[in-house]
Structure formats: C-alpha cells, structure tokens
Amino acid sequence: MEKITSFLQKWLWLIALILFALLAIFAISMATPTAVCASYGGPEPGVTSFYQAYQSANDTLLILGAVSIVITFLFKGLRSSIRPIYYIGNFVSCAAVGIMGIASGVTTLVATSNYQKGYATLPIDAMNQYWLDHGSNVSIEKSPAIFPLGYILSVCLVLAGAAALVLFVLKLIARIRYEKSRKGEAK
Numbered sequence: 001m002e003k004i005t006s007f008l009q010k011w012l013w014l015i016a017l018i019l020f021a022l023l024a025i026f027a028i029s030m031a032t033p034t035a036v037c038a039s040y041g042g043p044e045p046g047v048t049s050f051y052q053a054y055q056s057a058n059d060t061l062l063i064l065g066a067v068s069i070v071i072t073f074l075f076k077g078l079r080s081s082i083r084p085i086y087y088i089g090n091f092v093s094c095a096a097v098g099i100m101g102i103a104s105g106v107t108t109l110v111a112t113s114n115y116q117k118g119y120a121t122l123p124i125d126a127m128n129q130y131w132l133d134h135g136s137n138v139s140i141e142k143s144p145a146i147f148p149l150g151y152i153l154s155v156c157l158v159l160a161g162a163a164a165l166v167l168f169v170l171k172l173i174a175r176i177r178y179e180k181s182r183k184g185e186a187k
Contacts, residue, residue: 005075005174008167009090016160023104024065026146026153028056030111033144034119037127047113050118057111064107068100091175096167101161105154112150119147170174 037051075093124142131138 002174005167005170008163012097012160012164013072013076014095015103016164017069018069019101019103019157020065020072022153023108023157024062024069024159026108026150027061027065029184030061030115030146030150031055031058033121033140034056034145036120036131036138036140039149049080050122051078054118057115061108061111064100068097069102071096071100090171094164094171095173097165098161098168101157103165105157105161107125108150110158112147112154115150116147118145124134125126136158 031051031054034051034054071093075097122140124140128139
C-alpha cells in the first residue's frame with residue numbers, strides 16, 4: 001500500500017497537469033471543425049447558430065481546464081507530492097484534484113456527445129458545395145477526429161480523478177494508522 005501511495009503521490013500531479021492542459025487545448029480546438037459555420041450563407045436554417053450554440057460548452061470546458069491546472073499547481077505548490085502523508089494539505093489537494101478530474105471527465109463526455117449529435121444534423125454536403133460554388137477552399141469533414149479524442153480524454157480524466165481519490169483514501173488510512181500509533185506511544 002505504501003508503494004502505491006508513494007507512486008501516486010509522486011506522479012499524480014504531473015499526470016493531472018498534462019490531462020488538464022489537454023482539456024484546455026481540447027476546449028479551444030473543439031469548435032474548430034465547425035467554426036466555418038459562422039460564414040455559411042446557405043438556405044439551411046440553424047447552421048450559423050450551430051457554432052454559437054456550442055460555444056458555452058467550449059467555455060465551460062476551458063474554464064474547467066484552467067481551474068484544474070491551478071488546483072494541480074497548488075497540489076505541487078503545497079508539496080503534496082513529497083510531504084508526509086499526514087499533512088492536511090495533502091488531503092485537500094488530493095480531494096480537489098480527484099473531484100475536478102471526475103467532474104471534468106464527465107462534463108467533457110457530455111459536451112462531446114451533445115456536440116457530436118448536433119454536428120450530425122448539419123447539412124455537410126450542402127455546406128461544402130456552397131463554399132465550393134462561392135470560390136472558397138473551406139470544407140468540413142463528415143466525421144472529424146475531435147469526437148473520439150474527446151471521449152478518450154474524458155475517460156483519462158475520470159481515471160486520473162479516481163486515482164486522486166484513491167490516493168486520498170490511502171492517505172486517510174495512513175493518517176488513521178499514524179494517529180493510532182501516536183496514541184499507542186503516549187500510553
């Protein structure tokens with residue numbers, strides 16, 4: 001148990017930081033395949049509003065990514081990666097990284113799923129033909145890679161959050177054992 005705790009304590013902050021940075025990048029790039037919808041002037045209703053409709057999801061994911069990066073830096077800044085397990089900062093930072101990881105993962109999963117469902121309703125062939133007719137080299141793909149990437153990222157975020165919560169529980173158990181040993185020495 002101590003080896004697992006030591007490994008998680010040492011590497012969790014870096015794994016979480018990388019995943020949360022990827023979340024922020026994903027949020028920025030999520031709307032890229034449909035950013036051109038704003039310039040579409042075809043007869044199909046709702047295409048130009050599609051891009052604006054999913055901006056709130058992008059904003060939410062970006063905010064979650066940024067806040068999670070700050071929390072992860074606090075985890076490292078509080079020296080939770082090297083301090084003995086019985087400091088309160090370890091508990092707080094592990095719980096915060098775990099909660100943010102799971103919340104970010106679930107939010108990413110829901111946002112990606114909703115975005116993909118909305119994307120499937122776009123008249124992609126008509127849009128590509130419109131741009132071709134108007135002399136533009138703009139086009140969008142029928143199935144961009146952003147959707148599978150979103151699903152993979154959401155699973156990784158949930159796993160990292162679960163690992164942080166496991167670390168939290170392991171540290172809690174270690175704290176209880178530490179307190180019991182101190183009480184045993186005091187007698």
